[in-house]
Each structure stands twice: as C-alpha cells, then as structure tokens.
Amino acid sequence: MTTSAGMTSIRTSEGRIEIINQLLLPHTTEWVAVDTIEEAFDAIKSMKIRGAPAIASLAALTVSSHLSKALKDDPAPQFVLSPEALKSYIEPILNYLPTARPTAVNLGAAIRRLTKTLNNSISEKKDARTITQDLIAEGVAIDGEDVARNKQMSKWGGEWLVEEVKKRGGEGDRLNVMTVCNTGSLATSGYGTALGLITYLHETGRLETAFFTQSTPYHQGSRLTALELLTLKIPSVMLCDSMVGSLFQHKGISGIAVGADRIARNGDTANKVGTYNAAVLAARHNIPFIVVAPISTVDLDIEDGSQIPIEHRPPLEARLVRGALYPFKVDAQGVKEQATVMVTPEDLEGVYNPSFDVTPADLITAIVTEKGVAVKTEGSKVFDLSNIV
Structure with a gap:
C-alpha cells in the first residue's frame, strides 16, 4: 500500500504552535501563530481551524504550551508555586475553551482528560511543578494519538x-x-x-x-x-x-x-x-x-x-461567500486577491x-x-x- 502525502492543520516547532487559516483556503495558504489561550479560543470559534479532532488537538496543545512557558519564567508565576494555586488558575481555562464550539464533544473530551490528569496528580500529592509537567505531557499526548x-x-x-x-x-x-x-x-x-x-x-x-x-x-x-x-x-x-x-x-x-x-x-x-x-x-x-x-x-x-x-452560527455567515476574485488578480507576491460578497438582499433578517x-x-x-x-x-x-x- 502506498501512503499518500496529505495536508496538515497544525504544526509545532520548539514550543511554537501554528495553524493553517482555513478561512482563506483553498486560494491562500496562511499559517497563523497561536500564542495564547485567547488566540486558541478565537481560532476555534471563528473557524480558522475546524473539525472536531483538530480543535481538540489545538486546545490541548495550547494548554501545554501555555504551561511550558510558565515553567520557564523567572520569577515563576504564582500559580506554579502550589497545587492549590495551580488548580485555581487552570480550571477556569479548562472550562472556558469548550465554550468555543459546544457541539464538538472531542473538545470537551480533551479538556476532561486534562482535568482528570490535574485531579489525579493533586490526589497523589505531587508538587505544583510536577503536576504542571503532567498536564503538559497529557496535552501533547492528546494531539499525538490522533x-x-x-x-x-x-x-x-x-x-x-x-x-x-x-x-x-x-x-x-x-x-x-x-x-x-x-x-x-x-x-x-x-x-x-x-x-x-x-x-x-x-x-x-x-x-x-x-x-x-x-x-x-x-x-x-x-x-x-x-x-x-x-x-x-x-x-x-x-x-x-x-x-x-x-x-x-x-x-x-x-x-x-x-x-x-x-x-x-x-x-x-x-x-x-x-x-x-x-x-x-x-x-x-x-x-x-x-x-x-x-x-x-x-x-x-x-x-x-x-x-x-x-x-447555531451567526446568520451573517450564511449570507456571505468568500473566495478569490475571478478572473484571478494577483499581487506582487503572486497571491490571489480575495473578497467577501453578500449573496442575499441587504435587509434580509430571517436566516436559519x-x-x-x-x-x-x-x-x-x-x-x-x-x-x-x-x-x-x-x-x-x-x-x-x-x-x-
């Protein structure tokens, strides 16, 4: 069997996370850095990245990256100084991310795995830094298994x-x-x-x-x-x-x-x-x-x-179409010019x-x-x- 070389939605290198902006495909390939929890939430909600497994991977990797950066900070942030502080800090983040796309259960499943890792490590009396390392490893594992x-x-x-x-x-x-x-x-x-x-x-x-x-x-x-x-x-x-x-x-x-x-x-x-x-x-x-x-x-x-x-997505999304202008127009870098157009009457209100x-x-x-x-x-x-x- 010959394995075909496919595309990818997420790439990581030395702790850096980038996603391909799916809103611009197929005409423009743009990689977007995801450096914060808020940027991951926005990427998922706006559908720069979509697909239930992919958004679960991004959420898990972003939590891992966020915590990895915290361990390298000097002085260390307060939340890695005790298990109680870590739990108080990370739980709101874990509750926040699934609200970006509530139907996709994979996202919730990934967050539940991270929550279980947090609680198990605390119950095993591990120190805050070790618990943080456990969470980082679990986030990477969620992505790697896919x-x-x-x-x-x-x-x-x-x-x-x-x-x-x-x-x-x-x-x-x-x-x-x-x-x-x-x-x-x-x-x-x-x-x-x-x-x-x-x-x-x-x-x-x-x-x-x-x-x-x-x-x-x-x-x-x-x-x-x-x-x-x-x-x-x-x-x-x-x-x-x-x-x-x-x-x-x-x-x-x-x-x-x-x-x-x-x-x-x-x-x-x-x-x-x-x-x-x-x-x-x-x-x-x-x-x-x-x-x-x-x-x-x-x-x-x-x-x-x-x-x-x-x-239910915003009604406006069903009224707009985005794509490359045709006949094609390209800029100095050879990138096709894109535009968003409205295909409904301007004053249309009823949209399912x-x-x-x-x-x-x-x-x-x-x-x-x-x-x-x-x-x-x-x-x-x-x-x-x-x-x-």
Whole structure:
C-alpha cells in the first residue's frame, strides 16, 4: 500500500504552535501563530481551524504550551508555586475553551482528560511543578494519538465497506464513495476520519471516484475537501448539496462515509448540516451509510440525539461567500486577491443557520471507531457501541 502525502492543520516547532487559516483556503495558504489561550479560543470559534479532532488537538496543545512557558519564567508565576494555586488558575481555562464550539464533544473530551490528569496528580500529592509537567505531557499526548487512530479506523471502515459491497453482489473494487463536509487532515491531526476511509480505499487500489458535497453554507467541501483530494491526487467529483438525490439516481454509489461531532449512546449522530438529508436519501436508495469517528466523539452520557446541543452560527455567515476574485488578480507576491460578497438582499433578517443536524441511528448502517465497526442487530433501530468504545 502506498501512503499518500496529505495536508496538515497544525504544526509545532520548539514550543511554537501554528495553524493553517482555513478561512482563506483553498486560494491562500496562511499559517497563523497561536500564542495564547485567547488566540486558541478565537481560532476555534471563528473557524480558522475546524473539525472536531483538530480543535481538540489545538486546545490541548495550547494548554501545554501555555504551561511550558510558565515553567520557564523567572520569577515563576504564582500559580506554579502550589497545587492549590495551580488548580485555581487552570480550571477556569479548562472550562472556558469548550465554550468555543459546544457541539464538538472531542473538545470537551480533551479538556476532561486534562482535568482528570490535574485531579489525579493533586490526589497523589505531587508538587505544583510536577503536576504542571503532567498536564503538559497529557496535552501533547492528546494531539499525538490522533493520526494513528485515524489510520486504524479508516482501515476498519474501508475493509468493512468492501465486504458489505461484496455481500450485496458487487466485486468490492472500483468503489464510488460520497462524503459530506471535510474530515481529512485539515479536520484532524492527520489522515482523517471519513476522508481517511476514502484515502485508504484509494491507497489500496479499490476506489474509483470520491464524490463530495459543497457543504453549504460554509463550503468546507468545495474549499477544503476539494483541496485535500487534489493534493492526494484522488479522482473526485464535487456536487451541490441539493444534487445528492440526483447523484444516487444516476451514479452507482457504493457507500457514504461521514464524520461526526458527537455520537449519542444509541448511535444518533450530529454532523455538518446536510448529513441528515444525505442519510435519508441513502436509505431510500439502499446505500450503506457509515459514520467514522474516534472514540472521543462518542458521548455515552447522553441517551439519544435529542440531547445533543446544536450550535447555531451567526446568520451573517450564511449570507456571505468568500473566495478569490475571478478572473484571478494577483499581487506582487503572486497571491490571489480575495473578497467577501453578500449573496442575499441587504435587509434580509430571517436566516436559519445551524452548524449541525442529527442523523437518527436507524438511518446509519455502521459506526466505525479505532476499535472496530459496530452494526445494529437484526430488527434493532439503535446501536450497541460497547464493543467499539
């Protein structure tokens, strides 16, 4: 198997954190330094960085970087002088970061891991500097684990889909797979989840074409997934969100692979708005619908999708489109000039703009994590996720 060289959303060097500004992609590649907790919060909330695993990584790395700098200060800040002072200082930061994007459970999961590390180290009577070092190590570990698990779940999901196609009378090769939104390296620390499954099928010679929706109103598909697939040299075709039904009628689609921002205990899944539409149409056309996400996306504390908080973005975001001026204009450095334009009447007030919708478990064929593939038992409308969490 030949491994494709993908993109990256975060890079670190000697304690410095930089993210690729996804608001400017695909026409401009700009790396933005994230030096403070406030800058990480703003990057996550403004969607300079997005994708549930990626924002969890950024939050964890920023906490680690913040504490690493504190240990090097002379004199040392007050909060590293005692466990009690450290706890009083760091807990508000850990409570603050998840409010940037409340639907993405990975962010909360990363913060809970850091909180658990803090509390365990305090209970073990460690001194403040040692506790700080434990937190730094845990933050780095949260980021480092992502790529390996993405590759594992992509393999699980890819192989499952091949076998599922064979069960349905197909050959298991030349597969056409559709995805929604962006779930590749830009949404994770590398390789990707649902886009990772597509990448795995391409690397193993069993993918014909990747189809992807524009994923309006924020266009993560046409801006980001398109760029990643071109970078990976994966044959691909873009479609508008409203064309999914037509695609299923006229093309032989082998499966749909999507990511997730939160999965309830019964398998109900919150993902980029438009996922539910695709799932309904997939059920109508008897196409396997696969959710690919890390264990940290599964929220066992909520029974079903009705308990998932749905983030609503500012209405203005749905009224604006940003991109390169066409015909292209470039500056002296060869950078394409970009602009933001309004596509609605100026005085439009009514805008419905949720970031996510919830796909009920009965419309999902399989849920894949790094521990394996879960399917529903015959006659059941919900999942038992105990074997993959």
